[in-house]
Amino acid sequence: xxxxRARIRAGETLIGVFSDLASPxxxxxxxxxxxxxxxxxxxxxxxxxxDLLALLYAVGTTRMAPIVRAQSAERxxxxxxxxxxxxxxxxxxxxxxxxxxxxxxxxxxxxxxxRGLALRTRGADMGALAHADVARVVNERxxxxxxxxxxxxxxxxxxxxxxxxxxxxxxxxxxxxHALGVPGRFDDEAYLAALRTVTDACERHGxxxxxxxxxxxxxxxxxxxxxxxIGLGSEGSFVSAGxxxxxxxxxxx
Numbered sequence: 584x585x586x587x588r589a590r591i592r593a594g595e596t597l598i599g600v601f602s603d604l605a606s607p608x609x610x611x612x613x614x615x616x617x618x619x620x621x622x623x624x625x626x627x628x629x630x631x632x633x634d635l636l637a638l639l640y641a642v643g644t645t646r647m648a649p650i651v652r653a654q655s656a657e658r659x660x661x662x663x664x665x666x667x668x669x670x671x672x673x674x675x676x677x678x679x680x681x682x683x684x685x686x687x688x689x690x691x692x693x694x695x696x697x698r699g700l701a702l703r704t705r706g707a708d709m710g711a712l713a714h715a716d717v718a719r720v721v722n723e724r725x726x727x728x729x730x731x732x733x734x735x736x737x738x739x740x741x742x743x744x745x746x747x748x749x750x751x752x753x754x755x756x757x758x759x760x761h762a763l764g765v766p767g768r769f770d771d772e773a774y775l776a777a778l779r780t781v782t783d784a785c786e787r788h789g790x791x792x793x794x795x796x797x798x799x800x801x802x803x804x805x806x807x808x809x810x811x812x813i814g815l816g817s818e819g820s821f822v823s824a825g826x827x828x829x830x831x832x833x834x835x836x
Contacts, residue, residue, distance in 0.1 A: 592789075599647075601817035602622060606818065607641035614644070620648045620649070621647050621648075623651045626654055628817075662699050665698065668705035680742040728749075729743055737781065754810075778794075782808055795814035
C-alpha cells in the first residue's frame, strides 16, 4: 500500500473506485487493475463492519489504498475503521464546518485530535510503534475526506478546506444535486457553480477536490474543473456494465 496522503499533498491526480459488493475478491481485482485507492463503502454498499477486516486484508495484497466510508461520522465508527487498518476515512452527511471540526478530531491521536489510543492494532502497526512515536507516525499518514453533499457543506467549503485534518473535499453528485433542487441534472448551472465553489476552496488551501463519476466521457471535463481525487464507478457498476455488454454481443440487448 502506498502513502496516499503524501501523494494527495504532492498534487497527484489519483483515480479510485468504490467497493460496494462486500467481496474481498472484487476488491482485490480492482487493486490488481491498478486503481490508486478504493472506498470500502459502509454507508451505501453491501458491506457491514463485520466484513471490513476481510476487505482490508484483500486490498492489502495490492498497492491500492483503502479508505472506509463510515456509516456516520461517529467517534467509534471512525476509530474502529482506522484501528482495523484503513488508510483514511470518508465522512458522510456533515452539514457545517462545526460538524466537520468535531468529526475530524476523531481521525487523529492527541494532542492534535481525540482518537482513542490502542497500540496493538493494524492501524498502529500491531504494537511495533512506541508510545512516543505512535501519534507522530500514524497522525501523519491518516487521510481525512469530507463529503460535500448539501447546501450547508458547499457554503462552508472554504472553512472546511482550511482545516489541517482535511485532505479531500469529496462531492457526492447525487446527494448534492438533490439538495440543490436539480436532481440528476449535472449540467445545471446551480450544480456547476457548487462544484466551482468546492474546487476553488481546495485550490486556495492546497487540498484535493474529489468526486465520483460513472461515465469515462466525463473524466476530462472534471479534470478541467480541477478535480484530482476521482472515483471512476464501482464494483457493482462494472459487473452490471460487463454483463450487459456480453448479452448485447449475444444479441440479447
